[in-house]
Amino acid sequence: MLNADQPGRRCPLHYRYSPSVFRDKTDLRADVLYIAGGLYGNPFALEQLLRLFASERKPARLVFNGDFNWFNRDPSTFVNVNEQVLQHTALRGNVETELSSDETQGCGCAYPEWVSDGVVSRSNEIMAILRRTAHQFPELCAQLAALPMYLVAKVGGLRVAIVHGDAESLAGWSFAHETLSQTPNDERLKRWFETAAVSVFACTHTCLPVVKLVRLPAGEGAIVNNGSCGMPNLAGTNYGVVTRIATYPTSHPTCAQFVIQGIHVDLLRVDYDHTAWLRLFCQNWPAQSSAYVSYFKRISEGPAFVGPVVL
Ligand SMILES: [Fe+2]
Numbered sequence: 001m002l003n004a005d006q007p008g009r010r011c012p013l014h015y016r017y018s019p020s021v022f023r024d025k026t027d028l029r030a031d032v033l034y035i036a037g038g039l040y041g042n043p044f045a046l047e048q049l050l051r052l053f054a055s056e057r058k059p060a061r062l063v064f065n066g067d068f069n070w071f072n073r074d075p076s077t078f079v080n081v082n083e084q085v086l087q088h089t090a091l092r093g094n095v096e097t098e099l100s101s102d103e104t105q106g107c108g109c110a111y112p113e114w115v116s117d118g119v120v121s122r123s124n125e126i127m128a129i130l131r132r133t134a135h136q137f138p139e140l141c142a143q144l145a146a147l148p149m150y151l152v153a154k155v156g157g158l159r160v161a162i163v164h165g166d167a168e169s170l171a172g173w174s175f176a177h178e179t180l181s182q183t184p185n186d187e188r189l190k191r192w193f194e195t196a197a198v199s200v201f202a203c204t205h206t207c208l209p210v211v212k213l214v215r216l217p218a219g220e221g222a223i224v225n226n227g228s229c230g231m232p233n234l235a236g237t238n239y240g241v242v243t244r245i246a247t248y249p250t251s252h253p254t255c256a257q258f259v260i261q262g263i264h265v266d267l268l269r270v271d272y273d274h275t276a277w278l279r280l281f282c283q284n285w286p287a288q289s290s291a292y293v294s295y296f297k298r299i300s301e302g303p304a305f306v307g308p309v310v311l
Pocket of ligand 1: 109171206
């Protein structure tokens with residue numbers, strides 16, 4: 001296996017922060033908050049996401065939670081996706097961080113040991129190719145570099161930390177389904193909620209959706225990972241997923257929902273134009289290309305994951 005210090009496995013120091021950074025801040029307030037992590041350069045998912053968002057009562061806010069770039073290697077889609085995303089609130093994920101930095105850490109995914117060396121190497125290749133596209137647009141890169149890594153939102157009285165990875169790192173895997181399903185009573189999770197003074201961590205990065213409810217001394221906490229907005233998330237499906245947190249319930253199709261402190265939390269389906277996305281993906285990433293080998297099966301059929309989404 002590639003050792004933990006190789007590009008793609010390494011978690012750079014500048015990706016890290018303390019859970020105390022969330023404690024005394026509130027960056028935005030809304031009655032409806034959409035958190036879209038992992039758009040991965042899918043313009044059709046973006047179109048459907050914006051359609052869903054437009055149907056909400058105001059005040060509503062949309063936060064792109066990083067990795068909105070990945071498969072958008074053609075200049076036209078690269079510009080289109082970034083220009084639309086940057087009209088809303090956005091955080092940088094590892095993809096935007098590596099796209100806009102002078103020195104690359106590979107893909108910046110900080111992949112754990114259960115991810116194969118082949119996936120890691122191909123992700124580094126995808127990043128190298130996407131950087132060549134991105135560097136044709138230095139003004140967009142400068143905007144990506146200036147994006148924050150995290151923020152705190154308030155919906156009603158509910159405090160929500162929005163992070164790309166986990167409570168300590170832009171590319172952390174502690175909020176992955178694979179990790180959370182193995183840690184039923186993790187004291188570290190409780191400490192993170194208490195230190196951050198939030199009731200929800202909304203995250204993405206690890207590419208599978210998961211909701212984990214955590215009993216805290218002061219009430220209940222929740223980790224809500226939307227998986228991917230721009231790729232299928234469950235076996236046999238072809239829709240993306242976005243997190244919705246709101247003071248009133250949704251009328252849109254959802255694949256998980258719960259109520260915390262009177263606030264409605266949903267993982268909404270993003271039913272994008274699957275045929276159009278497959279066509280564009282294959283134009284950009286023909287058979288045998290790094291992205292095709294790693295992702296075509298998932299994009300066309302969904303991942304092997306069958307849930308449960310709620311732990
Ligand atoms: Fe990521």
